[in-house]
Amino acid sequence: MFLAALTxxxxxxxxxxxxxxxxxxxxxxxxxxxSLGTIIVIGIALHGFYANxxxxxxxAIVYALINFIGTVAILKxxxxxSFKGNKK
Amino acid sequence: xxxxxxxxxGLFFFLGSLSIIIGACGxxxxxxxxxxxxxxxxxxxxxxAFFVLGMIMQSGWSLITVKxxxxxxxxxxxxxxxxxxxxxxxxxxxxxxxGKKIGKLL
Amino acid sequence: xISELIINAFLVSIMLAIAIALLKAxxxxxxxxxxxxxxxxxxxxxxxxxxxxxxxxxxxxxxGISTILFxxxxxxxxxxxxxNVTNQAFPALLCLTLGGVLIWxxxxxxxIGLATSPIHQHIVPEYILGSRDDIGIPNIxxxxxxxxxxxxxxxETIVVFTAGIAVLAILKxxxxxxxxxxxxxxxxxxxx
Numbered sequence: 001m002f003l004a005a006l007t008x009x010x011x012x013x014x015x016x017x018x019x020x021x022x023x024x025x026x027x028x029x030x031x032x033x034x035s036l037g038t039i040i041v042i043g044i045a046l047h048g049f050y051a052n053x054x055x056x057x058x059x060a061i062v063y064a065l066i067n068f069i070g071t072v073a074i075l076k077x078x079x080x081x082s083f084k085g086n087k088k
Numbered sequence: 089x090x091x092x093x094x095x096x097x098g099l100f101f102f103l104g105s106l107s108i109i110i111g112a113c114g115x116x117x118x119x120x121x122x123x124x125x126x127x128x129x130x131x132x133x134x135x136x137a138f139f140v141l142g143m144i145m146q147s148g149w150s151l152i153t154v155k156x157x158x159x160x161x162x163x164x165x166x167x168x169x170x171x172x173x174x175x176x177x178x179x180x181x182x183x184x185x186x187g188k189k190i191g192k193l194l
Numbered sequence: 195x196i197s198e199l200i201i202n203a204f205l206v207s208i209m210l211a212i213a214i215a216l217l218k219a220x221x222x223x224x225x226x227x228x229x230x231x232x233x234x235x236x237x238x239x240x241x242x243x244x245x246x247x248x249x250x251x252x253x254x255x256x257x258g259i260s261t262i263l264f265x266x267x268x269x270x271x272x273x274x275x276x277x278n279v280t281n282q283a284f285p286a287l288l289c290l291t292l293g294g295v296l297i298w299x300x301x302x303x304x305x306i307g308l309a310t311s312p313i314h315q316h317i318v319p320e321y322i323l324g325s326r327d328d329i330g331i332p333n334i335x336x337x338x339x340x341x342x343x344x345x346x347x348x349x350e351t352i353v354v355f356t357a358g359i360a361v362l363a364i365l366k367x368x369x370x371x372x373x374x375x376x377x378x379x380x381x382x383x384x385x386x
Contacts, residue, residue, distance in 0.1 A: 001098055003197055005139065008105030010204055012112035012131070017208060019115045019124075020231060021215045027121045027178045029227050033234075034170055035115060035131045037257075038163060039108060040234050042139045044241055045159065047201075049143055056241055057155040059249050063237065064159055066258040068166040070230055075173050077265045078223070079180065 002050035009043045030074055037067035097145040104138030111135060120186045121178045125171045132167035136160060198242065205239045222271065226264045233257045247335050 016039065019032040041060045048056035107130055114127030140160035147153050212232045219225045233256030240249040304311035325337035339347055 001094075001101060005101045005105055005142075006201065008109055012108045013208065015109075015112035015116050016131075017211060017231070019112075020227070021211075022116075025121060025178075025183070026223055026227075027174055027183070028124060029224060031121070031124055031128045031174055032115060033227050033231050035111070035128045036231055037234055038132050038136060038167075039112075040238055041159065041163070042104075042108070042136060043238055045143060045156070046139070047238070047241060049146060056246065056249075057152060057159070059237065059241065059246065059253055060159055061155060061162070062250065062253045063234075063257070064162050064166070066253055067234075068162075068170065070258060070261045071170050072173065073262045073265055074223070074227070075170075075177055077269060079177050 002046050006043065006046050006050065009039055009046065013039050013043070026078065030071060030078075034067065034071045037063065037071075041067070093145045097142045100138045100142030100145065104135050104142060107131070107134030107138060121183060122175060122185045125175055129167060129171055132163055132171075136163045136167075201242055202239070205235060205242065208235050209239070222268050223265075226261060226268065229264070230257055230261045233260075 013036060016032050016036045020029050020036065023029045023032060041063045044060040044063060045057055048060075111127045111130035111134070114130065115124055118124050118127055137160060140156050144153050144156050147156065209232060212228055212235065216225060216228045216232070219228055233252055236256065237249045237252040240246075240252055304313075308314075321338055321342060322334060325331060325334045325341075329337045329341050331337040331341070
């Protein structure tokens with residue numbers, strides 16, 4: 001059961017990766033990297049259950065946090081050109 | 089009871105797999121950023137929610153359940169934020185949705 | 195067993211695909227995004243190898259801090275990027291040679307997890323046996339880091355902390371001295 005779900009994660013990770021490589025604008029790529037991060041979070045949790053070691057869920061939590069911070073940082077840089085403040 | 093939870097887990101995993109695969113296909117197939125945000129939201133909310141529910145069925149009541157709920161709640165709240173920021177920024181940078189001429193409305 | 199092999203092979207092939215796409219990447223932000231995706235997949239790889247500590251480090255440093263650092267450095271770059279047209283045959287040859295030598299050397303390594311390999315003979319059995327009985331921490335890596343090599347870790351932490359404080363102090367001083375210079379200049383101009 002967990003293996004089937006992991007296979008679904010693998011297929012969608014491949015498709016999302018294709019969007020990262022193909023994507024025309026940066027926004028497409030940012031969106032796709034964010035989705036890849038979500039899929040990897042699900043994959044970490046599923047693999048933890050599959051290997052009978054659900055303690056790995058801590059890493060999934062850290063990953064969910066880091067993924068959000070990274071995406072927002074990229075978009076912030078893209079909008080203002082620097083991390084300094086709210087100049088437009 | 090065991091069989092029942094297993095069946096429920098299987099159902100949730102099926103729905104979750106369906107939503108992440110549909111979301112990934114949409115990310116490939118849809119024409120522009122604004123419609124792709126919809127597909128990414130499908131992966132973030134539908135996929136995560138169903139998978140977390142399925143894994144909660146398997147874990148029972150323990151610390152693992154709390155951690156799973158944390159993941160689910162966190163992604164549930166951050167996914168709309170990233171979608172909103174992306175769409176807002178794409179509009180600000182002058183991107184227009186493809187298809188009908190709704191660019192003037194924005 | 196075979197499913198573990200399939201998962202590992204899949205992850206390695208995804209990482210290879212990202213690496214090839216990185217070679218083709220021509221803008222800086224695309225490169226940063228691909229590096230972020232690479233470390234996302236690498237952490238899952240470390241988890242399948244049962245290296246939780248490394249996966250934690252990869253998650254926080256590889257995907258989080260280094261992406262933001264790259265972006266912060268990118269903010270200082272000019273907006274327009276020039277096309278690089280130098281001949282890249284020599285660097286490619288160098289990389290291929292180095293990679294080939296490393297792969298050739300890896301054939302001499304003992305098998306992964308072999309109990310009789312030299313690295314598992316010297317002091318590791320003592321750590322493995324002692325970490326539960328002497329210290330009482332279930333995770334061996336944690337007990338080695340925090341207890342057997344406690345002084346080492348303590349020293350490292352002090353060094354990093356001191357470096358951080360020094361950097362902050364220098365940067366802060368610099369700002370105030372700049373302000374002082376500016377105000378002195380203003381005073382001088384007003385005086386004239």
